[in-house]
Amino acid sequence: MLHVKNLTGGYDDKKAVIKDLSFSIEKGRFFALIGPNGSGKTTIIRLIMGALPIHNGEILFDAKPLASYSQRELAKKAAVMTQENEAGLDFSVEEIVMLGRYPYQKTLFFKENTQADLIAAETAMKQTSVWEYRKRPYHSLSGGEKQRVLLAKALAQEPELLLLDEPTNHLDVKHTKELLELLKKLQKDMNLTILAILHDLNLASLYADSIGLLKKGELEGKYEGLHLQNENSFSNVYEVKLNFTSHPSVSKTQISLSPEYMEEKPVNLLSAVQIQQTEKAACIKMDKPFRTLSAGADGKGLHWSRQWIFSQAEQAETGESIFFSSKQPYILWSIDAKLPKKELRQNSFIVNQSGFTFCAIVSHSPYDGKVHAAILTDAPLDDSDIINLALKINAVKCRVEKNFGKIVVGMQKKQQNQADQERIFEAAEELLQTALKRLETPNAAFR
Numbered sequence: 001m002l003h004v005k006n007l008t009g010g011y012d013d014k015k016a017v018i019k020d021l022s023f024s025i026e027k028g029r030f031f032a033l034i035g036p037n038g039s040g041k042t043t044i045i046r047l048i049m050g051a052l053p054i055h056n057g058e059i060l061f062d063a064k065p066l067a068s069y070s071q072r073e074l075a076k077k078a079a080v081m082t083q084e085n086e087a088g089l090d091f092s093v094e095e096i097v098m099l100g101r102y103p104y105q106k107t108l109f110f111k112e113n114t115q116a117d118l119i120a121a122e123t124a125m126k127q128t129s130v131w132e133y134r135k136r137p138y139h140s141l142s143g144g145e146k147q148r149v150l151l152a153k154a155l156a157q158e159p160e161l162l163l164l165d166e167p168t169n170h171l172d173v174k175h176t177k178e179l180l181e182l183l184k185k186l187q188k189d190m191n192l193t194i195l196a197i198l199h200d201l202n203l204a205s206l207y208a209d210s211i212g213l214l215k216k217g218e219l220e221g222k223y224e225g226l227h228l229q230n231e232n233s234f235s236n237v238y239e240v241k242l243n244f245t246s247h248p249s250v251s252k253t254q255i256s257l258s259p260e261y262m263e264e265k266p267v268n269l270l271s272a273v274q275i276q277q278t279e280k281a282a283c284i285k286m287d288k289p290f291r292t293l294s295a296g297a298d299g300k301g302l303h304w305s306r307q308w309i310f311s312q313a314e315q316a317e318t319g320e321s322i323f324f325s326s327k328q329p330y331i332l333w334s335i336d337a338k339l340p341k342k343e344l345r346q347n348s349f350i351v352n353q354s355g356f357t358f359c360a361i362v363s364h365s366p367y368d369g370k371v372h373a374a375i376l377t378d379a380p381l382d383d384s385d386i387i388n389l390a391l392k393i394n395a396v397k398c399r400v401e402k403n404f405g406k407i408v409v410g411m412q413k414k415q416q417n418q419a420d421q422e423r424i425f426e427a428a429e430e431l432l433q434t435a436l437k438r439l440e441t442p443n444a445a446f447r
């Protein structure tokens with residue numbers, strides 16, 4: 001559909017902003033153009049739309065050079081939605097959208113609107129949810145509403161290729177999702193080809209079929225989706241440390257930042273923990289959240305939590321808590337070791353060596369046959385160790401994630417027999433041994 005070959009161009013003949021750029025977009029594909037501020041993304045759209053001089057190379061639409069299309073022909077093929085401020089225009093919403101029909105009209109006067117023009121404009125306004133604003137002056141709308149009107153105008157052009165410059169700018173999270181879902185629908189239903197400049201790398205990862213990463217006017221790479229191994233190249237281009245992780249429910253990569261202002265400091269579990277025990281419930285609390293992998297009754301999955309409740313109640317307290325339902329609640333691990341030594345040895349492991357603390361909590365309720373296990377450590381262990389442990393005790397949810405030395409694994413699984421319970425103890429012990437090996441403290445003792 002669109003072939004950009006060795007394109008060099010910019011705002012004047014002397015200085016090229018885009019340098020020797022090549023990429024193509026197949027018909028019906030969603031291509032996201034990303035890159036730092038000033039890398040040339042908008043300039044590429046301007047070059048594609050013939051608004052800027054090409055110094056070298058060529059742009060082909062359907063294998064025909066850009067220059068062979070008249071303005072009207074080009075406008076039927078490709079529509080662009082830019083960030084340019086049209087707020088000065090004193091038109092109503094429907095008049096703005098109708099401007100998108102100009103390639104199909106003999107004159108620019110609205111009275112020439114045909115039935116096809118009216119239907120296309122109405123469809124576009126309904127698709128973008130601006131139909132209810134159609135009589136309102138454009139300048140009276142909010143930034144997000146204006147954004148959707150400009151998209152409606154582009155869609156009214158009935159293009160084969162849609163060029164979008166930061167289409168989700170100004171949109172709240174609901175409208176961002178709605179707009180991108182709409183684009184995916186148009187892509188599928190009408191085989192629309194989309195080139196969108198996106199600043200939000202997570203959205204690019206979720207919605208684009210392929211991604212072009214631009215750096216100083218050159219294409220750093222083209223990616224068929226983002227993958228964990230792209231972390232370094234993206235971090236280099238953006239000059240900031242990016243963390244690539246897996247989306248919790250779809251097979252896509254998501255990107256996060258680690259703010260420096262809240263740099264994590266190692267915490268000593270022995271002093272960070274508080275234990276509260278009543279007749280019907282027991283609660284282990286930490287003074288800061290720990291990375292938690294849990295299949296507990298509440299707070300399932302991999303996230304941050306700071307309290308673990310063993311309770312007869314059906315519901316846990318809210319907020320960073322993991323809830324272990326147990327009809328016969330008890331904690332088998334106690335910080336001040338009040339429990340008989342034998343029981344403590346059987347059910348918990350505490351190692352305090354080299355400044356790091358490890359602790360395994362395993363509780364088993366003979367009443368309902370459920371086993372609860374938690375591994376807490378402030379040692380810099382790999383999540384793969386945790387995952388290995390999780391696999392051994394049949395945890396239902398697990399995910400590899402970079403950790404920062406503070407890990408909690410909490411698991412709950414219906415286990416019917418003693419052998420399963422033993423397996424958990426063994427796995428927990430193995431994890432602690434791995435941790436010790438890593439810290440080169442092979443002689444650390446269990447208490």
Ligand SMILES: Nc1ncnc2c1ncn2[C@@H]1O[C@H](COP(=O)(O)OP(=O)(O)OP(=O)(O)O)[C@@H](O)[C@H]1O
Binds near residue numbers: 036041042
């Ligand atoms: N009208 C202009 N005249 C001259 N130079 C321009 C003009 N518009 C942009 N530039 C320059 O071209 C380069 C690329 O700008 P462009 O707007 O294409 O970047 P971008 O990647 O879209 O940035 P952003 O993410 O900030 O929107 C920048 O160095 C910019 O200063």
